Amino acid sequence: MTHHPFLAAAALAVGLSLASGSLVPAQADTTQAPLKDVHWSFDSPVGMYDQEQLQRGYKVYHEVCSACHSMNMVAFRNLADKGGPFWNPAYPNSNDNPVVKALAAQAQYDSIDTETGQPVKRPGTTADYFPSPFPNEVAARAANNGALPPDMSLLAAAREGGARYIYSIVTGDGTTPPAGLTVPDGKYYDPYMPGDLSSFWKGDPNKVPVGGFIAMPPPLVDDRVTFDDGTKATVAQEAKDVAAFLEWASDPKADERKQLGIEVMLFLLVFTGLLYASYRTLWRKVGH
């Protein structure tokens, strides 16, 4: 090959870039501990939700998280949809499912008296979305030291790491801060919370602790809830189950999607094979 003047510089640049291409440079200042290594039934592209785990997760969400976090995209009926925690094939219409009917009836919603138009309360129906713990954002912040508990409908989808992130945050919340780290009032140290702690750190500036502060008090303790299926309610178990439930809440159609995907792929492979055979047959006598 003849020598080209641009080549040497270009090749060098390509080589350097490829050599380092896989290494992601350090983020400006934000740090975070590597997420905990936890596994769920739905991890793989074809893995399905574990219905019993979703039921346990719902219990944790309902008894613990929902005191501060809204979940305004999930209705009671969704809990009984196919793939959901209370799906029961005996009730193809999830609105007929007695479990979710009972759950919905426990909640109270604003309504009006149909005779007088005066505001009244009514029990929830399966069509109602989960009630919000606070009437508005200001009230939510006022009750939580200025911090806004995020809506949980899409929490797993809106955080890098999804369920693993939620598990790590919840179990890392309230980790004893290393000596030299000043934790502000009303905040807790969490090594999994992305943050920059350098201005709160009095030690070696090269050894700033990873992670950040979170306004949520450590939410889980052993036996915070009692699981109906007899599973021992350790912090790890509660966190794992609620993370699974939040993953479901973010992506409730995942089971349906994966199931349909397998069927579609099988069809496509067969159909494409037939097309390839047609193509070969047709072109057999044509030079190309």
Added chain:
Amino acid sequence: MSEHQSTYEPKSAFERWLDSRLPIVRFSADLMSFPTPRNLNYWYTFGGILAFCLMVQIITGIVLAMHYDTSSHGAFMSVQREIMRDVNFGWLIRGLHANGASMFFLAVYLHILRGIYYGSYKAPREVLWWLGCVIYVLMMATAFMGYVLPWGQMSFWGAKVITNLLGAFPVVGGTITTLLWGGFSVGGPTLNRFFSLHYLLPFVIAGVVALHIWALHVPGNNNPTGVEVKGKQDTVPFHPYYTVKDLFAIMVFVILFAAVVFFIPDAFEKVDNNIEANPLVTPPHIVPEWYLLPFYAILRAIPDKLSGVLALAGAIGMLFILPFLDQNKVKSMRYRPAARLYFFIWIAFCLILGWCGSQEPQGTVIPGPAGPVIIDYGINSVTWLARVSTAYYFAYFLIITPLLAMTEKTLPVPDSLFTPVLAKSAAPAE
């Protein structure tokens, strides 16, 4: 279809009647029997694949529009709650549409690279090439506006960053931006405008595609040898030979598409876009979609904002002027080893630019210190890698291509596009 003699014979009385009034059956028949070079390889199937992509986007898009709320208060909810959860198969329709954009760009990039490699922009196909460039620009505008519609954090802030670029133009910049925003910041009116245009532009694309196919059917297809068709022995009718080959290629493409939609539907999605747009909270890392990353890197590589915007526009403009830059009569890079080499290096730099666009500008390329600072950034920074790559990107078009066109010693070109085919079938191992 000037050179293609019509072979259509009306068979029934009705067809004869219609043929003398609106020869639409003749038109379709001639389209199907169009003589096509027999040596087209799989790189030539992307035209069909792209037509398929456009159809998928338009059909899924029309259905999504039936369920979408264009108000800035309702957009996020209508996408994430109604479409993703309540509409029957809404998750699938949106999955096809959102990932369809990525698949569309994957196919269009391969289609463009094929065009450059085989010299499909050269005479007599310059107009065909320019129409293709117009489609590409329209696609980028459409995709950008479509990305804003879910009204997540990345939608909002992406819109803000990109529309702010237009403000860089002196005198008219401010007016253009205000007009585009429908106010003095990105907000509800912006979303409404973008929805309207996002619905309009695909039909404009479809119109330009019709012109693109018309401009294809006047000179006929280029082919991997770049030697023009010399007679009947060089061609086969488009149908059934290429309908079946294109359909097979489309189905292979669909397998990849389906794998993404069903098993990794959020592969191209930024997690921040699952948070509703909030003008008061800036996401830590604003990044455009992957198919715009090389241009984003070029934009950021230039220290001055207006020059950066001009460089970005110029990078796309290079494609338009390519037919003037390369005057070499040999079309296919099969017979141009030097041109081929610099072309592959250019592809590598485009990929590097894409990587640079996804990174923080001050990030280091080789782990360690950023090195001495020249024009705002250390020489070991992503920005400097992007600057070097940008320099090659433009040098490839403006210096290397014209020089090679004049100086390169090309390999012997076959007498006809059929010669290599005969040589191949004469060889023992097919």
